Structures are given as structure tokens and as C-alpha cells.
Amino acid sequence: MSLFGFGKKKDETPAPAPAPEPVPEKEGWFARLKGGLAKSSSRLTTGIGDLFTKRKLDDEALEELEELLITADLGLATAQRVTRRLARTRFGQDVDAEDIRAALAEEMAEILTPVAQPLAPDFSRKPHVVLVVGVNGSGKTTTIGKLAKQFRDDGRSVTLAAGDTFRAAAVEQLKVWGERTGCPVICRDTGADAAGLAFDAVAEARARGDDLLFIDTAGRLQNKQGLMEELAKVVRVIKKQDETAPHDVLLVLDATVGQNAHSQVEAFKDMVDVTGLVLTKLDGTARGGVLVALAERFGLPVHAIGVGEQAGDLRPFAAEAFARSLVGLG
Ligand SMILES: Nc1nc2c(ncn2[C@@H]2O[C@H](COP(=O)(O)OP(=O)(O)O)[C@@H](O)[C@H]2O)c(=O)[nH]1
Ligand SMILES: [Mg+2]
Known part of the structure; x- marks a missing residue:
């Protein structure tokens, strides 16, 4: 299945370098x-x-x-x-x-x-656990960084768990976001068991009394079965710590893939109980119309949209403004 890049070697692609520090915005989001x-x-x-x-x-x-x-x-x-x-x-x-x-x-x-429903964590859960899933390169790690920044700016305590244990660079990338946003990052060596890490992360975040825990995941395993088993295991062990968790399962979709986004939603819905979507890369795509199609077909909440690589480039999804932009109205 090409949408997962299955069949490619596991760790050949270097993780993208974390986005540079924010520069003053020349134009608004x-x-x-x-x-x-x-x-x-x-x-x-x-x-x-x-x-x-x-x-x-x-x-x-x-x-x-x-x-x-x-x-x-x-x-x-x-x-x-x-x-x-x-x-x-x-x-x-x-x-x-x-x-x-x-x-x-x-x-x-x-x-x-x-x-159009913003992410609305229940902070009394300490922590509210958000599992973030999606194919490799869709923008999971970046979206976690951006969300962490927003909640930190609101005065929330946030922990990040580097559950993409397949790639050292992916862990490094989340660490950079952790430093940038002042959030502790829980990580393990490359190749470590992601479920074990998720288990420990929930325990640590709870011990600290954190408001929020974001758990990053790997998007590319050897095949869909492998990914499904790993995600199912991650969810299972999280439930051992807190049977109500994960409280949100965010599927991050790269809008530039267009219609392919449909099969990604289908595939991930089969694997985990996806509760909401984030669409990324809407700043540079000709395929934003897919969001309307996804809304019509799945009705899943769209919590936010990504319009750039910087920390401030994640925005609540505003239905009317989006629809008007799409047809070229102001
Ligand atoms: N232009 C743009 N780039 C993005 C956006 N979100 C993520 N990216 C970039 O997409 C690439 C992959 O993102 P990453 O978070 O590593 O994806 P992951 O593999 O799902 O964790 C990185 O270069 C990010 O900076 C977005 O909303 N707009
Ligand atoms: Mg990542």
C-alpha cells in the first residue's frame, strides 16, 4: 500500500530538520x-x-x-x-x-x-492523554509541537512522549519542540518498544500531575498489519494506566495528498478509534477541497489546521472563512 510507504526500508529517510525558530511574520496566517x-x-x-x-x-x-x-x-x-x-x-x-x-x-x-471543533481537553484528568497517529511525514511531530506551544501559552503543564521510536531523528525532532515549548519529553533508545514508552509516559505525567500528555507515534512500519498491531498495543497499555485513556486520538493528515486522505482515514479508523483530525500543509497545497469531502464523508471533528512549519502556524478550523477562501471570496 503506497500510502504507508510500506515495502520501503524502515529507516532510510532522514527525519526532516525541525523548523527554524520563528521569524517575524510578514503575512498573517x-x-x-x-x-x-x-x-x-x-x-x-x-x-x-x-x-x-x-x-x-x-x-x-x-x-x-x-x-x-x-x-x-x-x-x-x-x-x-x-x-x-x-x-x-x-x-x-x-x-x-x-x-x-x-x-x-x-x-x-x-x-x-x-x-469545526477545537480540541477540548478535560484537564481534570491529569493527564488528558492525546494519542497522535498518521502516516510518516504527515506532520504529527510538528503538530504536537504546535499544540504543546498553545497549551503552554495557556499556562498548562504538558508532557510529550516520543513514541516514534523507529527513527532517532524523530526523537530528536520532538526533543527540540520540547525545549522550545518548555515541555518534558519522555524518550527511549531507537528501536525501543513504543508501548512500553507510552505506559511509562502516562505514569510519569500522572505522577507530575500534568494537564496534558501528547504521545507521538511512528507512521511507517513494515506493513499495515504491523502498524495496526503496534498502535493497538500502545492503546492497550495506556488503558492499563487509565482505562478512560487515550482521551483523544488525533489523526494528522497532509492535505497535499488530496483524495488519498480518504484511504488514510479508512485505514486508521480500522486500527484505532480516531476521534478527530488535523489537516496540515494547507499553506502550500492545491488540494484543500479535500477537507470538505472528508467532512461530508466521515463527519470527524477537524480540530485544527496547519498553515506552516512554525509554532504559531496551527489554527482552529473556521468553517465559513475556509469555505469562502476555497472559492476565492474574501
Ligand atoms: N508547510 C507546512 N509544512 C508542515 C506543516 N506541518 C508539518 N510540516 C512539515 O512537514 C514535514 C513533516 O512533518 P513531521 O511533523 O516531521 O511529520 P511526521 O512524520 O508525521 O511526524 C516537516 O518538514 C514539517 O516541518 C504545515 O502545516 N505546513
Ligand atoms: Mg514524527
Whole structure:
């Protein structure tokens, strides 16, 4: 299965270097998201412009619009839902590109609003345990670093557990985030048992009375079975410490993979009880439309979106703003 990079050798790819220290932002995160989504929406925006320079919204127009939405990664089901609803209110009317953009943004916002739910830890659990899963390179470690920063800034005590024990560089990367955010990092030697580490991490965080524990995991094992067994074992041992944990299981998805994100959600839902999503790399992709398709298909909460590599580049997911950006509206 190519989505996991299965079949490749285990530890050949060096972990990406941790992102450099923050530099003053030249443009705000939203501008960057819009810039990134401009790529996502350029096809959509120009496409709509080409299709609708004053035109009757008839069957042919709807069909062409549906095709356009599919190429913008919304997927067949979502594209059909959106065009059908549009047809219900506007069929037979003369419409222009602006009408269509506004109507599409509204339809998409409706799909996105229910899933726009920030991560809401219960700090009385001490610790609230968040297991972070996803394929290699999706942005797990970076997202943990960013979340740690946010909760530290709120005055919370946070521990990080370097559960990607396959790669020394992955452990180092989390340590850098730990230093940067002032969070203790629990780690073991490369190749150590990830479940054992998770067990100890919960015990340590509890002994300290921490508010939050983030457990990083490896995204690439020899095969899906191997990954499934490892994640199941991690969950099992966490439950030995606290049967209510893990309290959140975050699946981190790289938005640049587009439709492939669907099979990643399917695969991880089979392995663990995924409770929410984080979509990363929305700052540089032309495939942001996939988020709408994921919302429509799975209905899983989208806790945050990544719009860059820096600590401040993780943002709550705002449904309406996202939908409008996607169709090129301000
Ligand atoms: N542009 C951009 N890069 C990101 C984002 N999130 C993560 N990355 C980068 O993606 C690469 C892989 O991230 P990493 O956290 O190591 O992925 P992991 O293997 O899932 O832990 C790193 O170079 C990160 O800096 C994001 O939202 N935007
Ligand atoms: Mg990692």
C-alpha cells in the first residue's frame, strides 16, 4: 500500500530538520491560508468564471459545475450534494460566477460547520492523554509541537512522549519542540518498544500531575498489519494506566495528498478509534477541497489546521472563512 510507504526500508529517510525558530511574520496566517487555498481554488475560481458568465443554471451547467468540483478534490458525493442543493434554489435562473461562488461557499460552510471543533481537553484528568497517529511525514511531530506551544501559552503543564521510536531523528525532532515549548519529553533508545514508552509516559505525567500528555507515534512500519498491531498495543497499555485513556486520538493528515486522505482515514479508523483530525500543509497545497469531502464523508471533528512549519502556524478550523477562501471570496 503506497500510502504507508510500506515495502520501503524502515529507516532510510532522514527525519526532516525541525523548523527554524520563528521569524517575524510578514503575512498573517489567514493570508497564508488564503494564499495556499488560492492554489486550491484557482481551478475552481477560474473554472466557475469560465462556466458562468451570465448563464442559465440548467442541467448542462450543473453537470459541468459538478465535474469542476470533483477536479477540485471535493469528491463525487460532495460535488453532487452541493450541486443538487444549488439546483433546488437556483435551477433555471440566470446566474453569474459571483452567485455561484457565494452559493457554493454557503453550501460548503454548512458541511464544514459541524466538524469545526477545537480540541477540548478535560484537564481534570491529569493527564488528558492525546494519542497522535498518521502516516510518516504527515506532520504529527510538528503538530504536537504546535499544540504543546498553545497549551503552554495557556499556562498548562504538558508532557510529550516520543513514541516514534523507529527513527532517532524523530526523537530528536520532538526533543527540540520540547525545549522550545518548555515541555518534558519522555524518550527511549531507537528501536525501543513504543508501548512500553507510552505506559511509562502516562505514569510519569500522572505522577507530575500534568494537564496534558501528547504521545507521538511512528507512521511507517513494515506493513499495515504491523502498524495496526503496534498502535493497538500502545492503546492497550495506556488503558492499563487509565482505562478512560487515550482521551483523544488525533489523526494528522497532509492535505497535499488530496483524495488519498480518504484511504488514510479508512485505514486508521480500522486500527484505532480516531476521534478527530488535523489537516496540515494547507499553506502550500492545491488540494484543500479535500477537507470538505472528508467532512461530508466521515463527519470527524477537524480540530485544527496547519498553515506552516512554525509554532504559531496551527489554527482552529473556521468553517465559513475556509469555505469562502476555497472559492476565492474574501
Ligand atoms: N508547510 C507546512 N509544512 C508542515 C506543516 N506541518 C508539518 N510540516 C512539515 O512537514 C514535514 C513533516 O512533518 P513531521 O511533523 O516531521 O511529520 P511526521 O512524520 O508525521 O511526524 C516537516 O518538514 C514539517 O516541518 C504545515 O502545516 N505546513
Ligand atoms: Mg514524527
